[in-house]
Amino acid sequence: MSLIIRAKQLYIALIFGFCMAILEAFGILLLSLLLGSFTQQFDIGNFKLLAFSPFLVEYILELSKSQFQIIICISLVVRYLMSIVFQYTILSLIYNVRFSISKKVLHGYSQKSVMGKIDSQNQGEFIRNYIQGVDHIADNFLVSAISIAKELATIILLVIFIIISVKLVLWNIAPFIIFFLFIAYVCSKSIKKLGVDIRDLSLVIYNKAIDFSRMANFLSFSNKTDIFIEDLNFSRSKQINTLKLYGSLQLSLQPIIELMLILGVLFSVYMSSSIESNIIELNLLLVAGIRLIPSGSRLAAGINSINYSLPYINSMFKIINNTGNNFKGYIKKSSNDKFEMMLPEFKYGANVILKSQTKLEFNKTDIIKLDGVSGSGKSSLLNFVASQSVMGNVKIGYIEQFPDFFEGTIYDNLTLKDDNISKKEVLDLVNILSLKESFQCSNEKILEIIVSDNAKSLSGGQKKKLALVREKLKNPDLLLLDELNAGLDQKNRIIVANFIKTFFKEGTIIYTSHSDEKFNDTDKLFKLENNELREVK
Secondary structure, three states: OOOHHHHHHHHHHHHHHHHHHHHHHHHHHHHHHHOOOOOOOOOHHHOOOOOOOOHHHHHHHOHHHHHHHHHHHHHHHHHHHHHHHHHHHHHHHHHHHHHHHHHHHHHHHHHOOOOOOHHHHHHHHHHHHHHHHHHHHHHHHHEEEEEEEEHHHHHHHHHOOOHHHHHHHOHHHHHHHHHHHHHHHHHHHHHHHHHHHHHHHHHHHHHHHHHHHHHHHHHHHHHOOHHHHHHHHHHHHHHHHHHHHHHHHHHHHHHHHHHHHHHHHHHHHHHOOOOOOOOOHHHHHHHHHHHHHHHHHHHHHHHHHHHHHHHHHHHHHHHOOOOOOOOOOEEEEOOEEEEEEEEOOEEOOOEEOOOOOEEEEEOOOOOOEEOOOOOOOHHHHHHHHHHHHOOOOEEEEEEEOOOOOOOOEEHHHHHOOOOOOOOOHHHHHHHHHOHHHHHHOOHHHHHEEEOOOOOOOOOOHHHEEEEEEEEHHHOOOOEEEOOOOOOOOOHHHHHHHHHHHOOOOOOOOEEEEEOOOOOOOOOEEEEEOOOOOEEEE
8 A cells, every 4th residue: 555655646646636626616707607607696795705806807707708708618618628628638647657557566466476477366366457457546436535535525625715705604514524424434334345345256256267167077077067057157246246245235325425515515504694795706606506416426436436446455465565575495507517406494375384384405417306195285385396486596497287378479579578589499499399399290380380278279288399399499408397298298308308317417406206216317206295395316
């Protein structure tokens, strides 16, 4: 939240908001004068709001009625044009803040991902925050905050105008102001709670929808589709009911506030013992009273929008304020072509991976197998080791058990859009891995293929080979392999093994495998067991 508070653009937007309030009040004053000028009782000299400037009154009295009306009309046009410019400026400033926050969200998520692969729930939360949360900040929170400040200033100015012109007693409208504040407080608390419920339900529905789309085929031949559809519909029903309650509360609040404002003005006029006013001041009372009605509605809507967006904002700023990897581990090159690695005690989610600090040393060209039963945390440990690349002097390559790909060409996925990598180098590596046999097209055509949805159209073996090319283009000092042979037949295992032996012989390799197989020339074996990592002699 401090990021918003420190934004200079927001304070500039607030200043423009107050200027718009002044323009609004000025426009109502001009409109009252214009309406009064068409009556026979028009007497500008008795208008109390102009009593502070006898020179202005004297100047107006020298004008003919038609000249006065023309000047008022021109002034109203200028006022509306200035309001348009101010509104555009406010929105520009707010959306600049929005863009800045959007960049912070991306940075915060990237820092969080340093700790390893993000689970699907956190991925869903990030997508919701980046797409919806940032929109809530701009459209609901910032715009509403500026609108509230503007409408409050407008209401204050109009009430001052009415009190001065019609000589209303302030205590006459005090009960209505107090009741209005009480209603606004109660409703805002309720709407804030509904906002939290809607946020949580939206995330649940998003995650369930992702799971259903991913497992739809499996559920269909398992005859369980109806159960999951019913569960998703139940969650959607809860969300819709909550949205109905939120909408009903918001819509019913506005007419209540409008009614309170109308009653407040009428009651104040009634309670005044006498109203010594000319036609201009009565016009002012009428126009200002009418303008107070939408001001009250906008004020209520702004409060509702802010309360609705607060849960999204709090969730999003948890990502922005994320400090990334707080683990006190490291991997670094030491003397004599050795690596030194410090693995701290840490958890991945709720699972303890290592319960004590562990220090490892190995040679630059060692091949190391990381062993352990399924679920012991081998992949999480590799994730942590890979994360140290951004903080140390060791360049690390990592091929996950299920490599990820973004939407785009295979060439862009291999080079990660790095223009410094030559196409010839990519084609040579693709050719060595015999990828054209499985793709059944030329190497050049392979690079032009567009993948989407995390490359679902590709087989597991194709993904593994492409991931090997991608990591080779990084020229890492340390290569991490998580279940590399999974999904590969014997022929492709030999191709992959020869590729690694040829292109990664100058670096260290750490690999995992559920089977008992080992790379030839494996130098060390580490076993992860009972949340401890030990070397097996």
